[in-house]
Amino acid sequence: MTTEQATTPPAVAPQPVRNRGRFWAIAYTLLFLLTGTNVPTPLYRGYQAQFGFSPLILTLIFAVYVAALVPSLLVFGPLSDAIGRRKVLVPAIVVAAFGSVAFALATNVTWLFAARLLQGLAVGAASGALTAALNEAEPTGNRRRAALVSTVASVGGLGTGPLLAGVLAQYAPHPYELPFIVEIVLLVPAFITVMLLPTTRPATKWRPRRPSVPPSVRGVFGTSGTASFLAFTVVGIFLALVPTYVTKLSGSDNRALAGGAVTLMLACSCIAQLLVYGAKARILQMTGLALLAPGLILLAIAGGTSSLPLLLVATVIGGVGQGMTFLGSITEVNHTAPPDRHADVISSFYVVVYLGVGVPVIGVGLLARVTGLLHAVQWFTAVIAVLCLIDLAALGRRKQAA
Numbered sequence: 001m002t003t004e005q006a007t008t009p010p011a012v013a014p015q016p017v018r019n020r021g022r023f024w025a026i027a028y029t030l031l032f033l034l035t036g037t038n039v040p041t042p043l044y045r046g047y048q049a050q051f052g053f054s055p056l057i058l059t060l061i062f063a064v065y066v067a068a069l070v071p072s073l074l075v076f077g078p079l080s081d082a083i084g085r086r087k088v089l090v091p092a093i094v095v096a097a098f099g100s101v102a103f104a105l106a107t108n109v110t111w112l113f114a115a116r117l118l119q120g121l122a123v124g125a126a127s128g129a130l131t132a133a134l135n136e137a138e139p140t141g142n143r144r145r146a147a148l149v150s151t152v153a154s155v156g157g158l159g160t161g162p163l164l165a166g167v168l169a170q171y172a173p174h175p176y177e178l179p180f181i182v183e184i185v186l187l188v189p190a191f192i193t194v195m196l197l198p199t200t201r202p203a204t205k206w207r208p209r210r211p212s213v214p215p216s217v218r219g220v221f222g223t224s225g226t227a228s229f230l231a232f233t234v235v236g237i238f239l240a241l242v243p244t245y246v247t248k249l250s251g252s253d254n255r256a257l258a259g260g261a262v263t264l265m266l267a268c269s270c271i272a273q274l275l276v277y278g279a280k281a282r283i284l285q286m287t288g289l290a291l292l293a294p295g296l297i298l299l300a301i302a303g304g305t306s307s308l309p310l311l312l313v314a315t316v317i318g319g320v321g322q323g324m325t326f327l328g329s330i331t332e333v334n335h336t337a338p339p340d341r342h343a344d345v346i347s348s349f350y351v352v353v354y355l356g357v358g359v360p361v362i363g364v365g366l367l368a369r370v371t372g373l374l375h376a377v378q379w380f381t382a383v384i385a386v387l388c389l390i391d392l393a394a395l396g397r398r399k400q401a402a
Contacts, residue, residue: 022193023137023146027153029190030130033093034157035164036100036183037065037119040112042166042243042259043176051109055241055373059365061112062240065120066358070351072124074210077347080129088129089194096122097184097191104180127154127350133197147334148277151327152270158235159266162243166259175255213348220336221345223398224329225352226391227285231325232356233384234292234318237377238262240361242315245377250308261315268319273327281335282395284328289392291321296385300378326353360384 040047044058080088099118102111131150138146161183168182169175213221242265243258250257276284295318302311330349337345360380368376 019137020139022197023134023139023149025189025193026130026133026137027149029089029093029193030127030134030150031153031157031160032183032186032190033096033123033126033130034154035161035186036096037123038158038161038239038262039100039165039179039183040103040115041162041239041262042255043169043179044240045244045247045253045258046169046176046255047106047109047112048244051112053109054365055244055368055376056362056365057109058244059240059361061109061116062236063358063362064113065116065123066354068117068120069124069358070354072121073128073350073354074124074347076125077128079125080132084197084199085129085133086194086197086199089126089133089197090191092122092126092129093187093191093194095125097187100180100183100187104177106176128347147330148273151273151330155266155270155273155323158239159263159270162239162259163256163263164259166256166263170254170256213345214338216338217333217336217345219398220332221349223391223395224285224332225349226387227289227325227395228329228349228353229356230384230388230391231288231292231322231329232353233360234296234322235266236357236361237364237380237384238265238315238318239357241364241373241377244373245303246308246311248374249302249306249311261311264312265315265319265322268316269323269326272320272323276324276327279328281328281332284324285332286328286392286395288321288323288325288328289388289395291317292325293321293385293388293392295319295321296381296388300381300385303374303378 044061047053048058076088076092095118099115099122102115102118106112106115134146134150164182165179168179172178239262242261243255246258246261247253295314295316298310298314298317302308302314333345333349364376364380367379370376371379
């Protein structure tokens with residue numbers, strides 16, 4: 001052994017910097033990044049009137065977000081491990097701001113497609129890096145708590161966007177510009193937060209992920225992935241179509257009311273996740289699916305009876321069911337994924353989740369061309385309710401087999 005070898009301390013991996021303020025600043029960033037993606041939700045009916053497009057085009061505008069997000073998640077998610085969080089997150093926040101600028105400047109439907117494309121790229125690139133940054137900054141190293149904050153911030157952001165935009169568009173001037181200007185302002189602290197993230201050494205070589213599930217967890221992934229797909233199909237329906245559904249049932253064009261219905265659903269999801277946190281994963285999934293099915297049936301009946309109060313009841317039940325189903329699903333997948341394949345399994349799980357948000361609503365749009373929006377939502381919610389009951393039965397059989 002040489003003198004240099006004897007006196008040089010062994011290299012150690014850099015420890016993540018844990019800071020309570022940074023932790024909550026990252027949570028703020030995730031919250032308002034996701035807020036921006038749903039700011040246009042209560043405005044779509046107005047865009048339809050201005051630009052003259054069909055419900056099918058509306059669902060395609062919504063789906064293009066997912067079409068951009070999934071590849072971005074798989075390509076740029078692992079990049080932050082290779083080059084550091086900051087180098088991925090800074091451009092992602094800038095792209096998100098450009099998405100809001102595109103909405104504020106929109107003069108035709110092409111602008112709406114471009115804006116959603118930019119938002120999908122930004123969220124796909126940032127979501128994995130922000131989740132990892134939360135884990136690294138959690139003051140006590142409690143990853144379970146970091147995961148809960150990440151989930152609540154994500155769902156909370158999805159719910160904040162429609163309420164914020166609905167209130168501003170209804171009661172403030174410039175309804176199609178001001179909500180996006182406010183979102184850009186809210187992104188300024190987020191930009192400062194990611195600029196101040198510590199520089200980290202590369203932890204691994206960059207390699208784009210592809211959806212992959214090892215044989216040992218395919219049974220769990222099949223039932224849990226299906227449950228979350230269905231749960232987020234409900235989210236997709238609410239985000240893309242329920243604001244229009246609400247205005248038809250209420251006979252009012254109040255944008256705050258339209259956005260509030262979406263916010264109520266996602267707020268119930270957040271509250272349910274906080275209240276049942278720590279319960280057994282499979283019980284959460286089964287209870288959540290058992291609530292989703294009647295919530296969807298009530299949503300269909302509300303359209304048939306033109307009952308706004310019944311729609312609100314369906315929204316609460318559906319929100320609670322969605323939150324419990326998602327929390328139980330991701331907890332079980334997290335628990336069963338082998339350590340050496342954990343990232344691959346979770347990436348695959350989120351691909352399923354995002355596809356649930358964006359793909360099924362296209363079917364509603366296609367059906368609406370034939371039957372009209374109200375009947376399309378009724379038929380579609382009935383089908384999803386039946387699928388929830390089928391997955392519930394599959395979970396029950398797997399429990400008995402275990």
